[in-house]
Amino acid sequence: MGSINFDDIHQRRDAARALIIEKRRRLRPLIPLARAALSTSRLLGFEQQLFQNRFQPVVQRFADRVEHSFDDYTPTASDALVCSCFKSGTHWMMQIAHQIAHRGRGEYDNIYDVIPWNEGPNPKLCMPLTDPRPLQLSPIDLRIIKTHAASWHVPYNEAAEYICVIRDPIDVFVSSYHFIASAMFGELRPASKPGSTCICQTRPSGDPGQNLPPATGPGATGLTCASSPTSRYSRTNRPPSMIWPVSWVAI
Template identity: 30%
Template sequence: MRTYRSDDEDSSRWEGFPFRAGDIVISTRSKSGTTWMQMICALLVHRTPDLPAPLSELSPWLDHLIRPRDEVVAALEAQPFRRVIKTHTPLDGVPVDARATYVVVARHPLDMAVSMYHQSANIDRERLRELTGAGEARVLPPLDEWLPRWVTRDSGYLDSLPGVLAHLTDAWHRRHEPNVVLVHYDDLRADLAGRMAELAARLHLDPPTPDLVEAATFERMRVRATELAPNAQGVLKSPRAFFRRGSSGAGREALGEAGLAAYDRRTRELAAPDLLAWLHR
């Protein structure tokens, strides 16, 4: 396995993880539908909109350094139901166990980047520094300056454009494996009930009832932001702001014609045409 590290994440925490039959691992890039897919899976497992615990407790983030690894693993070991585990690590940095199912959510990289830009302003950097020893304050330029730089920046950082497309390329190559499910964010937006039913079938769970589908909509999740946003340690300034918009197209709106042309050239350097056609459709 490859090892991925950032100021507040360390994928080596997956080493020796005690999998069990039925585990669901959600692997996404930041702001690509992670919490949405956690909610969908939790609803399918627990069969009620009234989840038995906050979402971040039901589906903890194993790589995150704000909690000791042993504490997270012990909490997962104590769960008597099917487990849903969050990671932002690509699958080449996670043990791929035949007993588990791996769900990778893809989002248009420009929409993901805009959402990440706004999320950065919603993080309490002082609190993050208390928990991890990292998390320096950042001064963001205006979005119309930041986004073109993000497109052209040559960086291996996971949330850079090269990092996003490397994550998705790895999942694209694995998409025909029986325990890997690749989901497009915009497919969830277009037909949430249908996509939840397909996912339930892949996970060998009962199909969703209408109340479960309603509970997974962006609007209902935003109303329940305090319960559902990943903020157990108080890292977010505003849980409600975590569910900022949830729609698509903001990235293309923020780039002019020249910026979109640069994005097109850059992505063609970084990923295969069939993946890009699927991702950008």
């Protein structure tokens, strides 16, 4: 990487990780109590409501970040945006696109050192949109941007590239359930009931995806079929630069 480094991002990320580890250490003695509370709620039939009440604010905070993730920024000819729904092969496509932008020689300690993700859980731990370092490293003057934002929150510029990745919604919901359960809950994961209605984003009236069905099923928190990047077709006169089913990426 030459003289360009990402030590500032590494330091922020290490500090955040240390805080998380310390928080987990302090909360570990409360795990038996939490298990008892969840078991009781499951027996009494209000487990789903308990989790919805707990995580609806989390989903809302994510929706708020998404709404403002591209404030005061318009993609340029040097930007290629990987646009996808959560758990749809985003990281595969990010790494493929990054290597293309670096002619197969892209290097990084963490993918978020070189790829901005403004609506992430903690944007301060990722590369900012305005940081020039990814472009300085690219031999073809191209940097990759990640977004899970619904199409109506992603600014469109004909000069930029938009790579849209799609996946069967059923696979997205199941993958989301297992990912969130493993990463956030461990043994405290909620019971899953096929077809259960989950928290969804509200779709703006008049959006091209408004007639698509709502997201339902395990793990669908915060997701809607209307956020699919395919809705970009009806939002512009120019289709996305590429639309990739995730099954193609896996080949």
